[in-house]
Amino acid sequence: MDADDLDYLEKRALSYSPQDSKQQRPQPRQHHSEALFGISLYGVIILCFLLFAGLFFYGIVHGFWHLCSHYSAHSAAAATTRGSQLMHIKDRTFVISGGASGLGLATVRDLHAQGGYIATLDLNAENGNKVVSELGDRTAFFEVDVSSPPSVSSAVSALVAWTKQTSKPIGGVIPAAGVGFPGKLIDRHNEPIPLENLELVLNINLRGVLDLIRLCLPHMTTTTPTEPDGERGVIIMVSSSAAFDGQPGQVAYAASKGAVRSMTLVLARDLAQYGIRAVSIAPSYFESGMTAAMSQKVRKSLEGVFEFPRRPGKGEDFARMVRQCVENPMLNGECIRLDGATRMPSRL
Secondary structure, eight states: OOHHHHHHHHEEEEEEOOOHHHSSSSSOOOOTTOOOOOOOOHHHHHHHHHHHHHHHHHHHHHHHHHHHHHHHHHHHHHHHHHHHSSOOOOOOOOEEEESSSSSOOOOOOOOHHHEEEEEEEESSSHHHHHHHHHHHHTTTEEEETOHHHHHHHHHHHHHHHHHHHTTOOOEEEEEEEOOOOOOOOTTTSSOOOOOHHHHHHIIIIIIIIHHHHHHHGGGGGSOOTTTTTTEEEEEEEEOHHHHOOOOOOOHHHHHHHHHHHHHHHHHHHHGGGTTTEEEEEEEBOOOOOHHHHHHHHHHHHHHTTSSOOSOOHHHHHHHHHHHHHHHTTTTTEEEEEEEETOOOOOOO
């Protein structure tokens, strides 16, 4: 670099001033960052986002709460509707023959505990009056001999008058009265069984059942049906495991209980037009007045063929099944075995 160049650079340096530098330096772009109440634009955007998020979250919570409220109301209404479909026990009259002892008594107590009105029919007036004293309200006793048509007719007239006093319609008939009279048609001396023995069993276990049902039916077909099925009531008969695998000497008993089993479907079909169901229960070895008369040897033999549970049935087990038959509208036209898988062999 020569002297002229140095001289030129000195002059240029002397002519440069900080003021000139400020004028020549490009000014930075000013951002309008305090456009709204001293809050930056980014702050405004964040506030708007938070506000929108809050409104969105509130909408979700409010909608969920509204949906839950609607579902709860709908569920309650549906439950009420389902309840109206049941042939419920409360405030209905149930006619139970043989209700002063055994399986009949267990059924009386269970249905009464569910709010039912119970018309107890039995030949034993002393036991029948004890039942009324025990249960109190919603129970009435009517003495009857189910093998005698006039006695059955009189008892039904009396119980119908009672239902008119209470204004509780007949919702079910449970003919639970029954007897067993063992004996083969021909004995070891080659003599036929007395006809009176056969008639006793058949008159109580079969004719008495049909008689009670037929006299109660006209008072059931005119009751107000439940919605939406239009159900008016249920007939629950008592068959037996003897209807399936009877023991030697049970010919009369098996004939009567087999007849109950056989007519269950027929009765269900006959009464379908009235909205009345028909079911039968076939218990095996249950603790009852009839089985109480068995010897200890026979009891032990029977207990040896149990599957599970390994015990005789109890009245409460039977009564629970009766309650299911009352409340479940799809139980119809069927004979239900209640035996813990027990199958009787030909000989014990």
